[in-house]
Amino acid sequence: MSRVTLRDIAERASVSINTVSRALNDKSGVSEETRKRIVEIADELGYMQNLVAKGLVTQSTNVIGVVVSDNVNPYFSEVIQGISLVTQARGLTQLLVNTWYSRSAEREAVNLLVQHRVDGLILFPIDWSQVDDYLRYRIPMVCVGAIPPCSEEKPMDMVAPDDFGGTTEAVEYLVRSGRKRIAYCGPGEESISGVHRLHGYERAMKAAGLEPIFIRMEAITFDAYRFGLTSSDFKDIDAVFAFNDMIAIGLLRAFGERGIAVPEDIALVGYDDIQLARYLTPALTTVRIPKEELGREAASLLIQRMGGDFSQPSVTRLLPTELIVRETT
Amino acid sequence: MSRVTLRDIAERASVSINTVSRALNDKSGVSEETRKRIVEIADELGYMQNLVAKGLVTQSTNVIGVVVSDNVNPYFSEVIQGISLVTQARGLTQLLVNTWYSRSAEREAVNLLVQHRVDGLILFPIDWSQVDDYLRYRIPMVCVGAIPPCSEEKPMDMVAPDDFGGTTEAVEYLVRSGRKRIAYCGPGEESISGVHRLHGYERAMKAAGLEPIFIRMEAITFDAYRFGLTSSDFKDIDAVFAFNDMIAIGLLRAFGERGIAVPEDIALVGYDDIQLARYLTPALTTVRIPKEELGREAASLLIQRMGGDFSQPSVTRLLPTELIVRETT
DNA sequence: TCCGTCAACATTAACGTTAACGTTAATTTC
DNA sequence: GAAATTAACGTTAACGTTAATGTTGACGGA
DSSP states (O other): OOOOOHHHHHHHHTSOHHHHHHHHTTOSSSOHHHHHHHHHHHHHHTOOOOHHHHHHHHTOOSEEEEEESOTTSHHHHHHHHHHHHHHHHTTOEEEEEEOTTOHHHHHHHHHHHHHTTOSEEEEOOSOSTTHHHHHTTOOOEEEESOOOOTTSOOSSEEEEEOHHHHHHHHHHHHHHTTOOOEEEEEOOTTSTTHHHHHHHHHHHHHHTTOOOEEEEOSOSSTTHHHHHHHOSTTTTOSEEEESSHHHHHHHHHHHHHHTOOTTTTOEEEEEEOOGGGGGSSSOOEEEEOOHHHHHHHHHHHHHHHHTTOOSSOOOEEEEOOEEEOOSOO | OOOOOHHHHHHHHTSOHHHHHHHHTTOSSSOHHHHHHHHHHHHHHTOOOOHHHHHHHHTOOSEEEEEESOTTSHHHHHHHHHHHHHHHHTTOEEEEEEOTTOHHHHHHHHHHHHHTTOSEEEEOOSOSTTHHHHHTTOOOEEEESOOOOTTSOOSSEEEEEOHHHHHHHHHHHHHHTTOOOEEEEEOOTTSTTHHHHHHHHHHHHHHTTOOOEEEEOSOSSTTHHHHHHHOSTTTTOSEEEESSHHHHHHHHHHHHHHTOOTTTTOEEEEEEOOGGGGGSSSOOEEEEOOHHHHHHHHHHHHHHHHTTOOSSOOOEEEEOOEEEOOSOO
């Protein structure tokens, strides 16, 4: 199963390997006549460029690594889509690794990708505890989905939704609609994207003179349903601000089964605006994250960084969110 | 930014490159003492194995290529998850490429992956027109999600849901519930997975003495909503069998807005059983495809094939589907 | 005519590994 | 105590490219 190499073509064409290389790469120094002949032979033999060898000599693989927690989560997959749009247009391929929300898996994933000599890395970090370590790999890297607390600035490029603004807008809207007992449902400070949403929520609540109510959820998936079915936390609540749409959808279903009317008894706001949200009944009010743009922006930033200016100051791009009012509020 | 190589370690340890290689790869021929010393130096220098170079010499990259139409589609992403589960446990990484349902993009994707010298390829083909061409790459390959019509057997491994059985079960169930005007909503013969579902549907309808009604959908996404809102095709229908859950969900929403009651006026059956399906209200009756298992099976098959037995006869694995009755029927 | 230029090639040396094969010295075997 | 074995290395040659540097011979200008 050994493949055709430049050498095979060279022998067949009675030229040097180098000439074949130049011919196939459209470089100068080959007469049009021989180039044609070489291309013909290459086609005939079914030559396929060996990017591994090329990568070794050029020190560049044209591959970027993407590390996400879970590609099934629509948030991740939609951002990945945005990344793909940019990278594929540039002839880059993505090496995708799932970490299943495991810190050690993230570490191993980054390691593996560096070993594969990816030209750049897009990371959806689980938390900030390890990210500093990755810096010593000195590889172009963009973090997506979270910005660190002001206290610990990171010297790397970052793209994230404006979670603070998003939560504030949502909570203010709920307050304006007359809701008083507005709970935050989701993971706590341990979640890298949760922390800003949670803080934004708390601040907005205080600003409105209301008392924050934190309902902790372990999972950030539809599993919220099970919690929602049995928990007594929702007794005195008239609005729920969920960490993401999946949690909101799980709760929506649970509320339905418990006879809690949405939005009459409890108003429900999600986060992300996954594609599905608008097709639910009732359609989900949610804070839209420009996911595709997030991905495109991350990819663009990375490509720029890969372009060489490694010493440039790192940039942080905060993309605006948008409250999409539908039928659950 | 040039990285530490075996050579650097060798010089520092005053041994040959080969010894370093053996030491770090836990091969025999190195004393425990020197091995320790070498590992220490490697750590100190921050050595990271260069898998590109290794791949060149070993002729194996430990990377498999995955070609899907659209990683945002939950069907694809859940199967990908299954693949990841198996491959990551085996130390394999996936090079993921989206084709956005484009034939030419699929072609280019496969080309690119072969050029990257992936050890194997998992392909979710768009149709069968090009797949034969890929065979000449002589690379371990598994096709997922579709089996060709009996007339054209393919000499390659395949994993697919038993679409024929799935549709039959669903239609028979609808018939048993007294539905008479059961429409099939989805793409037609041009869809590689649609063709078996459509045929299964037609056969089951005829077997029940009912007339097949085919409502053609361009998109296989939530966009079905727009079609459902305006189309007059649903006037005399009392059940809809949708090509997949996304179409079903789009229609569900559209029916709701048009005042068509589900399941009273129209029963609705989806296909795939994406995670979300059970959390809808009403929860979606659907034909479950064992997506994760599909992925795991494909990966296992591929790994087996990569193991060497390239001449073994190709296997086709048909995984059973299951009708999940919920609230839309 | 002689030198310089240039196009069209060939030659050689990398890139960072692994693997086959040598070499040495110590240890075992009878 | 000589031969055989073995552990612990070193040497060399790949793997398939690209890139820097040579080498021709033809051509043009003075």
